[in-house]
Amino acid sequence: MIELQNITKAYYYNGRPKYIARNVSAMFPTGARIGLMGRNGAGKSTLLSIIAGSLNADAGRVRITGSMSWPIGLQGCIHPDLTGTQNVKFIARVYGVDTEELIDFVSDFAELGQNFDQPVRNYSSGMRARLQFGMSMGIRFDTYLIDEVSAVGDA
Structure with a gap:
C-alpha cells in the first residue's frame, strides 16, 4: 500500500x-x-x-508497506561507465537477489546481445531503458513505479 x-x-x-x-x-x-x-x-x-x-x-x-522498485524510466540507477552485466551485478547485490539468475533474466529480456558486455554509455536510450526495465522486472517487488511508459523501448 x-x-x-x-x-x-x-x-x-x-x-x-x-x-x-x-x-x-x-x-x-x-x-x-x-x-x-x-x-x-x-x-x-x-x-x-x-x-x-x-x-x-x-x-x-x-x-x-511492502517492497517498491526504483522509478523505472528515470535512468538514475544505471552507471554509464559500467557494462550492462556489471550494472546488473551491482543491482543484484544491492537487492540481495541471485546474481546469475538476474543476469540471465535481464540478458534474455533486454535482448542486448554482445552489447550487454559493453559500457552503458555506448547504448541507445532504448537499450538503456530495456536494461533498466529488465533489471526491475527481474526482481520481485510488491509495487513497481514506472515513469514514462514509452521510455522502455526504441521509437
Missing part, C-alpha cells in the same frame, strides 16, 4: 512558489494498477520521486 498524507512540493521562480502538489492525499491499495496522467511539466515524475524517497516533499508524509 502507498499512502500520501498532505504532500506539498513547490519550486520557486523569482521568489514565487510554483506548486507541483499542494496538500495531496491519496491511498493506493496493494495490487492496484494506478496511472498518473498529466501534461508535460505537471509534476508526475516529481511525485513519483517523492513516493520513491529520492526527493523530499516540502510537507506531508508518504507511507509504504
